[in-house]
Every structure is written in structure tokens, then in C-alpha cells.
Amino acid sequence: MSGNVNGPQSGSSRAELPVIDVGVVHERSDAARNRLRVLAAAERLFATRGAAGVTMDEVAAQAGVGKGTLYRRFGDKGGLAVALLDEREMELQARVLGGQPPLGPGALAADRLVAFVAAYLELVAAQLDLVLMSETSAPGARSRTGAHAFWGQHVRLLLSEAGVGDVDLRADVLLAALAAEQVRHWLDEDQRDLERVGSALAGVALALAQP
Amino acid sequence: MSGNVNGPQSGSSRAELPVIDVGVVHERSDAARNRLRVLAAAERLFATRGAAGVTMDEVAAQAGVGKGTLYRRFGDKGGLAVALLDEREMELQARVLGGQPPLGPGALAADRLVAFVAAYLELVAAQLDLVLMSETSAPGARSRTGAHAFWGQHVRLLLSEAGVGDVDLRADVLLAALAAEQVRHWLDEDQRDLERVGSALAGVALALAQP
DNA sequence: ACATGAAGCGGACTCTAGTCCGATTCACTC
DNA sequence: GAGTGAATCGGACTAGAGTCCGCTTCATGT
Numbered sequence: 001m002s003g004n005v006n007g008p009q010s011g012s013s014r015a016e017l018p019v020i021d022v023g024v025v026h027e028r029s030d031a032a033r034n035r036l037r038v039l040a041a042a043e044r045l046f047a048t049r050g051a052a053g054v055t056m057d058e059v060a061a062q063a064g065v066g067k068g069t070l071y072r073r074f075g076d077k078g079g080l081a082v083a084l085l086d087e088r089e090m091e092l093q094a095r096v097l098g099g100q101p102p103l104g105p106g107a108l109a110a111d112r113l114v115a116f117v118a119a120y121l122e123l124v125a126a127q128l129d130l131v132l133m134s135e136t137s138a139p140g141a142r143s144r145t146g147a148h149a150f151w152g153q154h155v156r157l158l159l160s161e162a163g164v165g166d167v168d169l170r171a172d173v174l175l176a177a178l179a180a181e182q183v184r185h186w187l188d189e190d191q192r193d194l195e196r197v198g199s200a201l202a203g204v205a206l207a208l209a210q211p
Numbered sequence: 212m213s214g215n216v217n218g219p220q221s222g223s224s225r226a227e228l229p230v231i232d233v234g235v236v237h238e239r240s241d242a243a244r245n246r247l248r249v250l251a252a253a254e255r256l257f258a259t260r261g262a263a264g265v266t267m268d269e270v271a272a273q274a275g276v277g278k279g280t281l282y283r284r285f286g287d288k289g290g291l292a293v294a295l296l297d298e299r300e301m302e303l304q305a306r307v308l309g310g311q312p313p314l315g316p317g318a319l320a321a322d323r324l325v326a327f328v329a330a331y332l333e334l335v336a337a338q339l340d341l342v343l344m345s346e347t348s349a350p351g352a353r354s355r356t357g358a359h360a361f362w363g364q365h366v367r368l369l370l371s372e373a374g375v376g377d378v379d380l381r382a383d384v385l386l387a388a389l390a391a392e393q394v395r396h397w398l399d400e401d402q403r404d405l406e407r408v409g410s411a412l413a414g415v416a417l418a419l420a421q422p
Numbered sequence: 423a424c425a426t427g428a429a430g431c432g433g434a435c436t437c438t439a440g441t442c443c444g445a446t447t448c449a450c451t452c
Numbered sequence: 453g454a455g456t457g458a459a460t461c462g463g464a465c466t467a468g469a470g471t472c473c474g475c476t477t478c479a480t481g482t
Contacts, residue, residue: 026479028429028430028477028478028479029477029478029479030429030430030431030476030477030478031429031430031431031478034430034431052350055467055468055469056468056469056470057468057469060432060433065431065432066431066432066433067432067433067434067469067470067471068430068431068432068433068471068472068473069430069431069432070432071469071470071471072430072431073430076469076470077469077470132350136347136350137469139263139343139347139392140392140395140396140400142392143396143400165414166411166414166415168401169397169403169408169411169412169415170411170414170415172388172393172396172397173384173387173388173412173415176384176387176388176390176393177383177384177387177388179387181350181351181353182383182387184351185351185354185383186380186383189351189354190379192380197380200377200380200381201380201384203376203377203381204377204380204381204384204419207418207419207421208415208418208419210418210421237449239447239448239449239459239460240447240448240449241447241448241459241460241461242448242459242460242461245460245461266437266438266439267438267439267440268438268439271462271463276461276462277461277462277463278439278440278441278462278463278464279441279442279443279460279461279462279463280460280461280462281462282439282440282441283460283461284460287439287440288439288440348439
């Protein structure tokens with residue numbers, strides 16, 4: 001995602017490329033203070049009792065802030081999760097854009113794709129309930145996150161480098177396989193271990209990258 | 212799904228094969244009457260204002276039934292959607308199990324797979340908001356429906372007939388691509404037409420069926 | 423410093439999903 | 453056809469997400 005937790009409402013500019021994008025106009029000092037308080041409180045509460053088990057009232061109370069403030073800034077529960085995921089996600093974005101191959105530039109598209117799948121799967125699994133909330137709190141939430149835009153772009157690029165047709169749709173298919181809900185299903189209900197899911201998905205990625 | 216809308220609570224038996232499964236013990240006459248009333252009312256309301264725009268209170272009121280009755284029988288809003296989808300879904304199930312090739316038995320696995328994708332996509336698209344509700348009303352709802360079990364079984368069978376490895380996971384990937392939320396995204400947000408999505412997904416299915 | 427208007431704040435309020443349990447109705451027996 | 457136990461009914465109740473709008477606080481120009 002793109003760190004744009006600052007602007008009054010997120011998701012305003014459609015065409016925005018998911019890159020840095022700092023403090024839109026000028027964040028008022030009380031707003032900044034409250035933003036930090038909320039993030040800290042949310043992180044603490046989510047870590048303790050799981051994202052799903054925490055109410056927005058609790059976050060607001062714990063942060064010493066009104067509910068209106070919470071919603072003004074983060075939009076909804078999913079937006080709060082997105083904000084918390086920001087940091088980790090940006091780290092992976094950096095590794096993809098400028099890190100070592102095969103994740104970063106310089107390797108074959110197919111190899112980069114496999115590396116991406118493994119890395120992204122790991123990230124999702126490590127923050128499962130946060131990602132789950134960010135993707136399912138509202139219908140259609142998944143495609144609205146800046147993160148999704150970024151990874152979609154990346155996968156489309158790699159697929160077109162590999163020369164397949166239907167690049168857009170295939171990228172969506174691959175990302176759907178990496179959706180939090182799906183990953184949770186494999187890990188929790190099917191009791192698969194992360195390793196095996198990862199290698200099976202690598203196979204899927206390669207199959208999809210075949211012209 | 213399997214027409215097991217009768218039993219006090221659905222989703223009790225895990226190992227159930229998604230086949231016929233008629234009236235569990237003995238449906239009381241008032242229960243039967245109310246079930247029909249509820250289904251009729253829900254169908255009417257959903258058709259008029261869309262599944263998402265109708266509250267459970269309205270369904271109950273329109274059916275002349277208490278809310279407790281609604282929830283006792285259908286579990287939650289998703290369960291109500293599942294019950295309404297039942298009929299159409301069973302029709303497709305019949306065509307898959309015993310209809311003409313390539314959808315029914317007798318064709319090559321790859322051809323059956325492509326036919327299934329097209330038919331299922333069409334069904335989802337035709338009942339989009341109902342399927343959406345059945346899959347997203349509760350977290351994990353998608354994998355709990357009998358329908359999902361049935362189609363999963365079918366796809367796994369075809370994939371293993373085609374000789375691929377990772378049959379289970381690949382089946383899940385293919386079905387994830389056919390999830391209501393994903394289909395809605397392609398149709399509504401990306402403004403693609405059903406034809407093109409169908410043929411692109413046929414390509415995906417074939418790629419996944421490649422060993 | 424002070425005025426001023428815009429941005430931000432917060433908590434009461436609404437809306438809806440889902441639960442609970444006393445009252446009711448049913449199927450079955452004698 | 454009255455008795456009986458269990459399944460079913462239904463509406464009041466709870467809980468949590470998200471909205472609304474009058475009040476407060478900030479940044480800026482004078």
C-alpha cells in the first residue's frame with residue numbers, strides 16, 4: 001500500500017500509482033497525534049486478542065479518541081488493518097522493485113514470479129488475520145487497496161514478459177489464489193503446511209505463465 | 212448444495228457427500244409451511260431490491276414469521292441465499308453427472324473442465340448477488356456450502372483424470388477464480404463481458420490441467 | 423496577540439445481524 | 453379425544469459497525 005493514510009479520505013484518486021505518496025496537504029498536529037495513538041492502540045489490541053475480536057469502540061477508547069475520529073481517518077475496520085499492514089508491505093515492495101534477484105529485477109520473469117508468490121504468501125500467512133480483515137471487511141475491499149493495485153501491476157508485468165495472453169485476467173487469478181481467505185482455508189481448515197502450499201502455488205504460477 | 216435445508220441446523224455432518232439427502236427425520240407441518248413462506252418471501256424481496264438491500268426483518272415480516280424461525284431454519288443470511296440457489300444448482304449438478312458431453316461424462320477431462328467453467332460461470336453471473344451473499348455473509352462461508360464440496364469434488368476428479376499433480380490445491384485455485392466476488396469484479400468493475408471472461412478462464416483451466 | 427474559517431473531534435444515534443427463552447403448536451400414544 | 457413431551461415459534465434483546473452534526477482546536481493572515 002502506499003502510505004496514504006494521511007489524506008482526509010483514502011481511495012480518492014483512482015489513477016494513483018502505488019508508490020511513495022507522502023502527507024497530502026498538511027496534516028494538522030492534533031490529527032497526527034491521534035493517528036499515532038490509534039495505530040498504537042490498534043496494534044496492541046489486535047496483537048493481544050486478534051483483529052476479529054476487537055471492536056472499533058475498544059480501539060477508540062484505548063486510543064483516547066472518539067469513534068468519529070477513527071472512522072474519519074481510516075474509513076472502516078478494513079482501512080485500519082490496511083494502515084497497520086503498510087509498513088511490512090512497503091518493505092516487500094522495495095525488495096521487489098530494487099532488491100536482489102530472483103525477487104528483484106534481473107532474473108527471468110518466471111523465476112521472479114515464483115519468488116514473488118513465495119514471498120507474498122509468507123507475508124500473508126504472517127499477518128493472516130490483519131490481511132483477512134483488510135480484504136473482507138467490506139465487499140470489494142480487496143481490489144480497492146493500493147496493495148492490490150501494486151501487486152497486480154507487478155504480476156501483470158511479469159506475465160506479459162513471459163509472453164502469455166490474457167495477462168490481466170491471469171494476474172487476477174493468481175492473486176485470488178493468494179487472497180487471505182484462501183490462504184487461511186489451506187492453512188487452517190486443510191491443515192496444510194506453508195511450505196507445501198508455497199511449492200504447489202509455484203507450480204500454479206508457472207502453469208499460468210505458460211503461453 | 213444438497214437440499215438439506217430441512218434439518219434443524221445445516222452443516223452438522225462434515226463427511227456428507229453432496230448428493231440428494233431428503234427430509235432428515237420428519238418435518239413438522241407448521242415448519243414446512245413456514246419454510247415455503249420464507250422462501251417465497253425472500254425470492255420476491257431479493258428479486259425486487261437485490262439480496263444486499265433486504266434485511267432479515269423484512270423477510271420475516273413479509274413471510275409472516277418471526278425472526279427466530281428464520282434463523283432456526285436457515286442459520287444466517289447466507290444460508291437463506293443457499294436455499295434459494297439450491298434448485299438451479301441441482302439442475303447443473305444433474306447435467307454434470309449425467310447429461311450430454313462435454314459437460315457430462317464421455318468427453319476428455321480437459322474438455323469437460325472447460326465446459327464446466329463456462330457453465331458454472333454463467334450460473335454465478337446469472338445469480339450474482341445471491342451467490343455473493345451465500346459466499347461472503349460469513350467468513351469461510353464459501354468452503355462450507357455443499358455446493359462448493361460438490362464442485363470441488365468434480366474439478367478434482369477431472370484434474371486427476373488429466374494427470375496433473377497438486378490436484379486438490381489446483382482445484383481450489385480454479386474455484387477461487389470462479390468465486391462470486393471475483394466474477395463480480397471482472398463484470399462490474401472491469402466492465403468485461405461474460406464471453407471474454409469465459410474464454411480467458413477456459414485458457415486458465417487448460418493451463419491448470421497441464422501436468 | 424487576535425480574529426477567522428476550515429479541519430478535525432467525539433459521542434450519541436441508527437441500523438442490522440444474530441441470540442435467547444418463555445409460550446405455543448404439533449405428532450403420537452393410550 | 454385428552455395427555456404429553458419435544459420441536460418449533462416469535463419478538464424482545466444484545467452487540468457492533470458505521471453515520472451525523474454541533475462543538476473544539478488548529479493554522480494563518482493581520
